[in-house]
Every structure is written in C-alpha cells, then in structure tokens.
Amino acid sequence: MPSQEPINLFVYGTLMDPQRVEVLTGKQFARVEAMLVGFERLESDREYPFILPSPGAVVPGILLIDIDPISLYRFDAYEAEGDLYRRQTVAVLVTDKAVPAMAYVGQAICASARQALRQQDGRRPSTGFCDAPTHARDLRASSSNEH
Numbered sequence: 001m002p003s004q005e006p007i008n009l010f011v012y013g014t015l016m017d018p019q020r021v022e023v024l025t026g027k028q029f030a031r032v033e034a035m036l037v038g039f040e041r042l043e044s045d046r047e048y049p050f051i052l053p054s055p056g057a058v059v060p061g062i063l064l065i066d067i068d069p070i071s072l073y074r075f076d077a078y079e080a081e082g083d084l085y086r087r088q089t090v091a092v093l094v095t096d097k098a099v100p101a102m103a104y105v106g107q108a109i110c111a112s113a114r115q116a117l118r119q120q121d122g123r124r125p126s127t128g129f130c131d132a133p134t135h136a137r138d139l140r141a142s143s144s145n146e147h
Contacts, residue, residue: 036061
C-alpha cells in the first residue's frame with residue numbers, strides 16, 4: 001500500500017505563484033522560503049525554468065508543505081513529470097535546517113546536451129528539446145489565463 005505521508009514540494013518557477021497553485025489544485029498550501037543546494041536554475045528557450053545538478057550552485061524557491069496525493073498528481077500533470085521534468089527526492093534548507101522534499105528536475109538528456117554544448121563552444125545552449133509536449137503547454141496556458 002502506498003505511503004500516505006504528506007509530501008513537501010520545492011518549487012522554483014511558475015509554481016511559486018500561490019494563485020497558480022490554487023488554480024491547479026483548488027487548494028492553498030502552507031509555504032516557506034527554502035534553498036536547494038547543488039542545483040542550478042536554467043530556462044528553456046520557451047522560458048520554462050528547470051533545475052539541473054550543479055555542484056556549488058544554489059536555487060532559491062518556496063517549499064509547499066503537506067501536499068496531498070491528488071494535488072501531487074495535478075502538479076505532475078502540469079509539470080509533464082516523466083517527460084519534461086522528473087520528480088525526485090531532494091533536501092532543501094529552511095532556516096539552515098535540512099528538510100526532505102520533492103522537486104521537479106530537468107531530464108538527464110538536458111544535462112548531457114548542455115554540458116556537451118558548453119564544452120564545444122562555451123555558449124549557453126538552447127534547451128528546446130526539453131520543452132513540454134503540447135498537453136503540458138496547454139495546461140500551463142490555461143492555468144495562467146484563469147487568474
């Protein structure tokens with residue numbers, strides 16, 4: 001039987017907006033400022049933010065507290081989990097204390113291509129291949145138009 005423990009979700013982009021969270025889930029969650037160490041935030045050429053592991057980097061964001069399974073399912077659909085992003089366990093810092101959380105991390109192919117392009121010519125690569133499929137873009141567009 002799956003765990004019924006509440007999940008904390010670290011967000012660093014569009015889900016930092018409480019109105020967007022409420023439109024997606026119909027709920028408001030407790031939230032605190034948090035920092036994710038060891039990741040960097042990038043933007044795709046369509047301006048969707050994503051994070052990738054990067055030693056020494058820090059990503060500021062918000063920790064949404066006690067996410068229920070239905071809301072997590074809705075966040076997964078919005079973030080195209082498994083396609084655009086991969087939800088994984090991380091530890092974030094909240095007032096210098098490590099707190100377990102989940103976060104949406106850019107897919108591994110993005111990291112490989114980014115590294116290869118930087119080594120090739122030192123420029124920031126386009127991440128167009130990391131953009132959301134049509135259904136995820138539609139979810140993003142509809143939720144941003146609803147508030």
